Amino acid sequence: MLSLLIGTSVFAANPSPDILRSDDTKSVASYRFSGADEKLLDDVQRGCFEYLWHEVKPPAYVVKDRKKAPVASVAAVGFQLSAIPIGVERGWITRDEGETRALAILDALLGRDDNRHEGIFLHFVDLETAGLSTTAYEVLASTIDTSLLLPGAMTVSEYFGGKVRERADQMLREANWRAFVDKASGLVCMGWRPDDRSKMNGSGKYHKSLWQLSSAEEHLVYWLAIGSPVEAHAADPKSYYKLRREIKQHGDMQPYVVSWSGTLFHYFFDHCWIDYRSLAADNPKDFGVDAPRVDWFENSRRAVLTHRQRCIEAAKQFKTFGPNVWGQSACDGPDGYAVPHVGPNISNDDKWFGGIVAPYAAASAIMFTPEESMAAIREMRSLKDENGNPLIWRDPAKGGYGFADSFNLDRGFVSDDYVGIDEGPMILAIENARTGLIWRLFMQHPASQRAVGRLKLSKAADR
Structure with a gap:
């Protein structure tokens, strides 16, 4: 067994065992929240919803990338769309209000010809028009950001039907994934960039980097690409199984397939929509690929428990961490945007960014x-500043958006910004844990049903 020394921890590369459902993980499905838990989760979700509902501009109503940003992120829009049924079901908006907003967003995105290439949308779009933004830091037709947008369209399609479904169907039909497939490897590239950033209809170049690791972002990209309603636009199902599955473990904790950095969103973004809990371990050998079978719900549970343990161990170095204060993921930080690295990971390193904690990480887990x-949610909600006021909580009943994006006690830092792709997974993940609503809507969509069939996935024995 190969041991890799990183800092003071030893991470072991594992000889690729199958990752199969454990009894502990089976028990998660029967977990019941207390009445006090439900009330607190209502408040957390309401804060997320208020951001996704209000940080918009008419007539497009696409949500801001972050509160201080002049542009919208189509990835955040995917979460925004999926949050609308939650808002309706929880009585925060009416069904008519939700349907009107969903239709306005989809119409705005589809009504432009300068915001996508081969049906794959720009990472950032204009707040008011949903078209090409001249203020965005990059102009890239992004496969991952489109893979976060489309699940939102699928969710509202199933919830509202009618014209919303027609628009979502159009969006799914137009996404030509095969145009983004690298012919040599069969893998999907990260995007397409125009030669002139002011002209999406001119010449351009496909990104040389490919989606090739088996973690959350890749799972969404290939799920959507394989489930395309247009055969000529679809990716080969085998490509999903060709993604690299590297298994490691921390100490005597259970092994799992690790991501590049080990940042926590790599283990939950896909689960915001894909109900891996209902699916058995996949089988790469069905496609001639020699790789371990993986139950991805089991894998993420192991990853989260290991991540929490690493944070607890690091509390000796960083005072923000503790048994109930943990969770490192991409977030706003005191020195700019931070993407922590927490082993075990493929990059073989730790980058703690001073021990910063993103509340959405533990909440989305x-x-x-x-x-x-x-x-963790209870502990972080109860944190107080030196004056006895909530440290990182801004009351939604008073116009706040709930948890701050991040905080660091060593630096005396609490973020005063909010990030769409951090608010988004928190509201969806909590709803799935409570009712499974988003899982049901997404998985019953024909595109998901096609992906399940083409990937030869089967129902979990305990479901």
Whole structure:
């Protein structure tokens, strides 16, 4: 067994065992939140919803990339769309209000010809028009950001039907994934960039980097590409199984397929929509690929528990961390945007960014670790500043958006910004843990049904 020394921790490369459903993970499905838990989760979700509902501009109504940003992120729009049914079901908006907003967003995105290439949307679009933005820091038709947008369209399609479904169907039909497939490897590239950033209809170049690791972002990209309603636009199902599955473990904790950095969103973004809890371990050998079978819900639970343990161990170095204060993921930081690295990971390093904690990380992990995540939510909600006021909580009943994006006690830092792709997974993940609503809507969509069939996935024995 190969041991890799990183800092003071030893991460072991594992000889690729299958990752199969454990009894502990089976028990997660039967977890019941207390009445007090439900009230707190209502408040957390309401804060997320208020951001996704109000940080918009007419007539497009696409949500801001972040509160201080002049542009919208289509990835955040995917979460925004999926949050609308939650808002309706929880009585925060009416069904008519939700349907009107969803239709306005989809119409705005589809009504332009300068915001996509081969049906794959720009990472950033204009707030008011949903078209090409001249203020965005990059102009890239992005496969991952489109892979976060389309699940939102699929969710509202199933919830509202009618014209919303027609627009979502158009969006799915137009996404030509095969145009973004690298012919040599069969893998999907990261995007397409125009030679002239002011002209999406001119010449351009496909990104040389490919989606090739088996983690959350890649799972969404290939799920959508394989489930395309247009055969000529679809990716080969085998490509999903060709993604690199590298298994490692921390100490005597259970092994799992690791991501590049180990940042926590790599283990929950896909689960915001794909109900891996309902699916058995996949089987690469069905496609002639020699790789371990993986139950991806089990894998993420192991990853989250290991991540939490690493944070607890690092509390000796960083005072923000503790048994109930943990969770490192991409977030706003005191020195700019931060993407922490927490081993075990493929990059073989730790980058703690001073021990910064992003509350949405532990909260979004609630799908896998309801008990540990609820304890973290309660603890972080109760943190006080030197004057006895909430440290990182801004009351939605008073116009706040709930948890701050991040905080660091060593630096005396609390973010005063909010990020769409951090608010988004938190509301969706909590809803899935409570009711499974987003899982049901997404998985019943024909595109998901096609992906399940083409990937030869089967129902979990305990579902």
